[in-house]
Amino acid sequence: xxxxxxxxxxxxxxxxxxxNGVTEPIIAxxxxxxxxxxxxxxxxxAASFDPVAAGELAGQGEAVLSAWRALDDGxxxxxxxxxxxxSGYGGPIRMLVGVTTDGTLRTMKIxxxxxxxxxxxxxxxxxxxxxxxTGLKAGITLVKGQAPTGNQIQAVxxxxxxxxxxxxxxxxxxxxxxxxxxxx
Amino acid sequence: MExxxxxxxxxLINNYIFARFLGLCPxxxxxxxxxxxxxxxxxxxxxxxxxxxxxWPVQHYLLAPQKLEYLQTIVFILVIAALVQLVEMVIQKVSxxxxxxxxxxxxxLTTNCAVLGVALLNVTEGYGFVESVVNGFAxxxxxxxxxxxxxxxxxxxxxxxxxxxxxxxxxxFIAAGLLALAxxxxxGLFRGLLF
Amino acid sequence: MAQTTIAGVFRDGLRQAPPFRLVLGLxxxxxxTTAMENGFWMGLAVIFVLSLSEVLISLMRRIxxxxxxxxxxxxxxxxxxxxxDMVMHAFLPDMHAILGIYIPLIVVNCIIMGRVEAFxxxxxxxxxxxxxxxxxxxxxxxxxxxxxxxxxxxxxxxVLFGHALFGSGLxxxxxVIMLMxxxxxxxxxxxxxxxxxxxxxxxxxxAAPAACCTVPGEEAAK
Numbered sequence: 001x002x003x004x005x006x007x008x009x010x011x012x013x014x015x016x017x018x019x020n021g022v023t024e025p026i027i028a029x030x031x032x033x034x035x036x037x038x039x040x041x042x043x044x045x046a047a048s049f050d051p052v053a054a055g056e057l058a059g060q061g062e063a064v065l066s067a068w069r070a071l072d073d074g075x076x077x078x079x080x081x082x083x084x085x086x087s088g089y090g091g092p093i094r095m096l097v098g099v100t101t102d103g104t105l106r107t108m109k110i111x112x113x114x115x116x117x118x119x120x121x122x123x124x125x126x127x128x129x130x131x132x133x134t135g136l137k138a139g140i141t142l143v144k145g146q147a148p149t150g151n152q153i154q155a156v157x158x159x160x161x162x163x164x165x166x167x168x169x170x171x172x173x174x175x176x177x178x179x180x181x182x183x184x
Numbered sequence: 185m186e187x188x189x190x191x192x193x194x195x196l197i198n199n200y201i202f203a204r205f206l207g208l209c210p211x212x213x214x215x216x217x218x219x220x221x222x223x224x225x226x227x228x229x230x231x232x233x234x235x236x237x238x239x240w241p242v243q244h245y246l247l248a249p250q251k252l253e254y255l256q257t258i259v260f261i262l263v264i265a266a267l268v269q270l271v272e273m274v275i276q277k278v279s280x281x282x283x284x285x286x287x288x289x290x291x292x293l294t295t296n297c298a299v300l301g302v303a304l305l306n307v308t309e310g311y312g313f314v315e316s317v318v319n320g321f322a323x324x325x326x327x328x329x330x331x332x333x334x335x336x337x338x339x340x341x342x343x344x345x346x347x348x349x350x351x352x353x354x355x356x357f358i359a360a361g362l363l364a365l366a367x368x369x370x371x372g373l374f375r376g377l378l379f
Numbered sequence: 380m381a382q383t384t385i386a387g388v389f390r391d392g393l394r395q396a397p398p399f400r401l402v403l404g405l406x407x408x409x410x411x412t413t414a415m416e417n418g419f420w421m422g423l424a425v426i427f428v429l430s431l432s433e434v435l436i437s438l439m440r441r442i443x444x445x446x447x448x449x450x451x452x453x454x455x456x457x458x459x460x461x462x463x464d465m466v467m468h469a470f471l472p473d474m475h476a477i478l479g480i481y482i483p484l485i486v487v488n489c490i491i492m493g494r495v496e497a498f499x500x501x502x503x504x505x506x507x508x509x510x511x512x513x514x515x516x517x518x519x520x521x522x523x524x525x526x527x528x529x530x531x532x533x534x535x536x537x538v539l540f541g542h543a544l545f546g547s548g549l550x551x552x553x554x555v556i557m558l559m560x561x562x563x564x565x566x567x568x569x570x571x572x573x574x575x576x577x578x579x580x581x582x583x584x585x586a587a588p589a590a591c592c593t594v595p596g597e598e599a600a601k
Binding site: 212294299351 | 403406409457464572
Binding site for chain 1: 254255258262371
């Protein structure tokens with residue numbers, strides 16, 4: 001009786017292990033590819049990305065997850081990419097922020113805002129909202145209902161919380177980038 | 185403070201029934217009478233808390249170190265099935281009257297998505313042991329609260345003023361939808377406090 | 380009730396169409412049906428797990444001791460679910476991210492355990508396969524309908540496999556609530572009511588002729 005159960009478990013385990021053996025490398029490769037694609041999108045001038053050790057990010061904002069130093073063909077630094085995940089309305093909003101060597105935001109890309117309200121908070125994932133961040137520097141502020149000037153972005157109408165969360169993430173990323181570039 | 189956030193989050197903000205859609209079959213199944221809700225609810229809270237407490241060390245001391253995370257589904261559901269079986273045997277020995285009251289609900293807990301759901305969510309949210317147990321308790325308590333509220337509503341719904349086609353399950357779903365709408369008011373609860 | 384032909388079993392399964400007639404498997408029916416395509420892939424996963432589990436358990440039905448049958452069923456289903464999860468993660472990463480924990484939750488989907496216990500354990504493998512595929516297809520169709528309604532009402536458009544079926548969207552302001560939990564409950568509630576209404580009409584149609592055309596004596600003689 002127990003032997004039957006044991007045998008079934010063993011076979012099930014082996015089947016799962018076999019499937020894992022086949023799919024794991026594919027999944028890992030996919031994730032690596034998606035990451036490289038994302039990194040290249042936010043800092044197109046870079047030829048390669050050097051991951052930053054976790055220790056160097058100690059003391060940075062809570063939303064900062066990881067970072068990469070971007071180098072060009074000649075191995076010269078062209079900037080830093082920071083991955084952040086601030087808490088939005090319904091969950092974390094994952095993003096990549098590309099920062100050039102002078103601390104200017106090159107491009108930012110929202111990787112996932114799946115937990116935000118569709119039609120409202122989810123609009124932060126639209127290019128129109130993200131495009132606002134290009135060219136801004138540390139300490140960006142938010143305005144509502146009016147066109148942004150200078151170092152400002154306009155919140156999505158009716159989605160202040162999601163917009164503010166993204167802003168938080170970007171500002172923390174810019175601060176982290178500044179510190180990393182100073183360190184080198 | 186964070187434990188409190190997890191507690192309120194699990195019970196109100198991300199209520200397992202009204203926001204996460206977990207544990208729906210028994211939700212509709214036991215909510216036609218208020219008495220059955222208490223029995224099932226207590227059983228659910230007990231098992232979700234215990235399941236969280238047991239699956240956490242299994243994940244972190246057995247599966248993860250051996251790189252066996254892909255066995256998570258199989259192992260977790262077996263743990264839960266065994267746990268439910270054990271709980272039923274213990275209750276039968278310790279308190280036959282309690283067993284008579286809860287007896288039929290316990291085996292159903294193995295297929296209650298809320299139990300496996302909470303165990304899986306503990307892993308995806310990256311909770312530590314205490315946080316997982318609190319989250320487990322919160323999930324179960326939220327389930328209990330939702331089902332209890334719903335049973336109260338259902339007791340008053342059915343009657344001749346409901347169109348024939350709507351009677352029974354259809355109107356129950358609409359009522360559940362209205363309750364879900366009400367619970368949406370809890371969204372952004374902490375954001376509101378912190379912002 | 381017991382069908383003798385494979386085709387009959389298959390048709391029976393289709394007609395059960397969970398969660399409408401066979402009110403089981405509610406959790407994923409509401410959670411993932413924010414879009415028709417999500418329903419399609421979830422349905423496919425369920426067909427795979429359900430039919431293969433039914434076939435395997437049917438093949439093993441004489442050697443599984445009764446006392447351990449539930450754990451054995453659970454392990455078999457869980458193994459298939461694990462494989463589906465991994466395959467989806469590798470080949471359909473976006474859909475895998477959308478369906479999230481509802482893929483592993485297929486293991487506790489009452490439809491699966493219910494059918495395995497009620498059908499596969501008592502019938503041959505071919506019939507079990509027909510039952511699994513039939514119920515699975517009925518399920519897929521049902522959740523695609525729910526998903527389709529929620530998607531159209533909630534986004535004003537229907538996007539299938541990368542193609543927006545209504546171009547730039549239908550000309551109304553979409554009701555975003557449809558994409559959120561309450562919307563799921565409402566849609567299923569109204570669909571169930573619609574089904575009940577249709578069934579009532581069917582019953583009235585079949586009952587009426589007998590009432591008007593038989594004579595009291597004839598009834599007693601029947």
